[in-house]
Amino acid sequence: MKVIMTVAALVSQAVLATVVWAQIDNAEDRFVESNLNSVFYHELGHAVIDLMQLPIFGQEEDAADVLSVLMIHELFEKDAAQIVAYDAAFGFQAEAEASDGTYFWDVHGPDEQRYYNLVCLFYGGSVDTREELADELDLPEERKDSCEDEFQLASDSWGPVLEDMSKLKGRLQFKSKEKNSVSEMIAREVEFLNKTYGFPQDIEVNVEACGEANAFYDLNLQSITICSEFESHLRAQFSKL
Ligand SMILES: [Zn+2]
Structure with a gap:
């Protein structure tokens, strides 16, 4: 049984990031930051899959979601990780409630499915301490049974990749023409992640107005x-929860 060794070896940096994050005492601001983190980690998953030419036996979107949950589990201190997981789950819930339908043809699984996958995987990372979270977020017993094994498989799959990444020299390069709370938060996160992981090459991270609330990994520009x-x-979503 493997664990994600890189992150375990970098506990002090994780604690630092958590300290910054824990200063946010406003629930709405935390919801925004948690979901931005979750989305950023997902996009990072696409970048790593592309640049490290990882074999993915299934939907890439699911693999990126799995990495995002693993990073939340590993990079945050225990209590903070739970709050991020709650917020990210509520983010999927809000998307599901706001949706005008379920698009089964989409490359992403339905938001309800992404919600349960996130809750199950995060619960599976520590079933002894996250029982209350699983129950509060309505994870059915039928699914709960497999979550520990699901987490172990995810950890076994991504663990060696993350370990390799700790030795790579490429870094995230933060670029933003705008100065706002999203760019400030992503800049902080880039600084933190650069101390934890490396990449096969430098990866530009842009924060900019795109005309929609979205995030992308560009395969051509990498x-x-x-x-x-x-x-x-996200603020509008929070107000509806
Ligand atoms: Zn994606």
């Missing part, structure tokens, strides 16, 4: 874009 519209979108 860059990540986080749209600044995400903030107002």
Whole structure:
């Protein structure tokens, strides 16, 4: 049984990041930051899959979601990780409630499915301490049974990749023409992640207005874009929860 060794070896940095994050005492601001983190880690998953030419036996979107949950589990201190997981789950719930339908043809699984996958995987990372979270977020017993094994498989799959990444020299290069809370948050996260992981090459991370609340990994430019519209979108979502 393997664990994600890289991150375990970098506990002090994780604690630092958690300290910054824990200063956010406003629930809405935390919801925004948690979901931006979750989305950024997902896009990072696409970048790593592309640049490290990882074999993915299934939907790439699911694999990126799995990495995002593993990073939340590993990079945050225990209590903070739970709050991020709650917020990210509520983010999927809000998307599901706001949706005008379920698009089964989409490359992403339905938001309800992404919600349960996230809750199950996060619960599976520590079933002894996250029982209450699983129950509060309505994870059915039928699914709970397999979550520990699901987490172990995810950890066994991504663990060696993350370990390799700790030795690579490429870094995230933060670029933003705008100064706003999204760019400030992503800049902080880039700084933190650069101390923890490396990449096969430098990866540009842009925060900019895109006309929609979205985030992308560009296969041609090999860059990540986080749209600044995400903030107002997440605040609107929070107000409906
Ligand atoms: Zn994606």
